[in-house]
Amino acid sequence: MFIDSATIHVQAGAGGHGIVAFRRERFLPKGGPAGGDGGAGGDVIVAVDPQLGTLRDLHYKRHYKARRGGHGSGSNKHGANGESATIRVPPGTMVKDHATGELLADLVSDGDRVIVARGGTGGFGNAHFKSARNRSPQDATDGQPAEERQISLQLKLLADVGLVGLPNAGKSTLLAALSAARPKIADYPFTTLEPHLGIVKYGNYKSLVMADIPGLIAGASQGKGLGLQFLQHIERTRLLLYLIDAVDPETVAEQLQTLQGELADYSPFLLDREALVVLTKRDIWLEEPNITALTENGHRVVFISAVTGEGLDELLAIVAAALADTEAALPTPADGELG
Ligand SMILES: Nc1nc2c(ncn2[C@@H]2O[C@H](COP(=O)(O)OP(=O)(O)OP(=O)(O)O)[C@@H](O)[C@H]2O)c(=O)[nH]1
Numbered sequence: 001m002f003i004d005s006a007t008i009h010v011q012a013g014a015g016g017h018g019i020v021a022f023r024r025e026r027f028l029p030k031g032g033p034a035g036g037d038g039g040a041g042g043d044v045i046v047a048v049d050p051q052l053g054t055l056r057d058l059h060y061k062r063h064y065k066a067r068r069g070g071h072g073s074g075s076n077k078h079g080a081n082g083e084s085a086t087i088r089v090p091p092g093t094m095v096k097d098h099a100t101g102e103l104l105a106d107l108v109s110d111g112d113r114v115i116v117a118r119g120g121t122g123g124f125g126n127a128h129f130k131s132a133r134n135r136s137p138q139d140a141t142d143g144q145p146a147e148e149r150q151i152s153l154q155l156k157l158l159a160d161v162g163l164v165g166l167p168n169a170g171k172s173t174l175l176a177a178l179s180a181a182r183p184k185i186a187d188y189p190f191t192t193l194e195p196h197l198g199i200v201k202y203g204n205y206k207s208l209v210m211a212d213i214p215g216l217i218a219g220a221s222q223g224k225g226l227g228l229q230f231l232q233h234i235e236r237t238r239l240l241l242y243l244i245d246a247v248d249p250e251t252v253a254e255q256l257q258t259l260q261g262e263l264a265d266y267s268p269f270l271l272d273r274e275a276l277v278v279l280t281k282r283d284i285w286l287e288e289p290n291i292t293a294l295t296e297n298g299h300r301v302v303f304i305s306a307v308t309g310e311g312l313d314e315l316l317a318i319v320a321a322a323l324a325d326t327e328a329a330l331p332t333p334a335d336g337e338l339g
């Protein structure tokens, strides 16, 4: 199951208390203060695990708690620090405070982490308060309470290239032809029910990440078909490929309009994204489509057949050149199915 959002409860550990104690030695009835400090409570941390592709685990476990700090003890013993709790998430996870909506972190690469609930500091034992004026302090302080809150997490896949198209346009077939990913392919609409990533190798040891998402239909923005829920996964791609089945050449301009209309309803920014138009299934065309209507707004148009491989080298060369003009590739989870 592909799960790309979750709301969880996080609770850090409280600080341990400091204590009041005095040294006891054999011939000294009353030794100096020896109450140790409390240990710090553990934090709750959210960290990237590049092996993960979904937030599924968080769907099953919704409460995360770090350990509290140990209390101080006699002979100046410091309480142990409480163990932190780490929540692992895939690259591309945005972390927000659930109540305020404040963005706490956008965790992109391996090593990225954020403390979402801070453990309390430990209290001071009476040894801490010893001074020239007060050689036998009777005071100790309690540890600080721990932070606790609800956080919401949302995964927005990180990929270089996003495939958009109507159902059956050939998106998954293209991903399968170019990468080791094996998404399900079939001649009925909505074969793909969840996003897939594939690593596409090209040139000399270069690679890019391509995201295949479920098909869009007219009215998706009103919730038709699978709706727009998967468009968040192409928000962070650098290049969009509009895949258009050109077996019926009369429909190509309208298909592009439908796709762009739905994208615009989701976020007008998506229309400013660098994009190519890819006409698919060339091996079964009866005639070449007229592409003037497609190139009007400046898009390049490429003809391919993912079945015979025709046009794929040219497509990759154009994609590579377009990406070279934008920033470096973002890190990604493993090839293939995400969940
Ligand atoms: N002849 C031919 N058939 C193709 C080509 N590309 C895809 N198909 C066929 O078109 C149908 C749909 O292909 P998919 O790759 O599943 O389409 P999709 O865009 O992923 O569809 P959804 O996941 O439903 O949105 C399948 O029967 C494919 O075999 C092609 O280049 N040539």
Ligand SMILES: [Mg+2]
Pocket: 171, 172, 173, 183, 184, 185, 191, 192, 212, 213, 214, 215
């Ligand atoms: Mg598909």
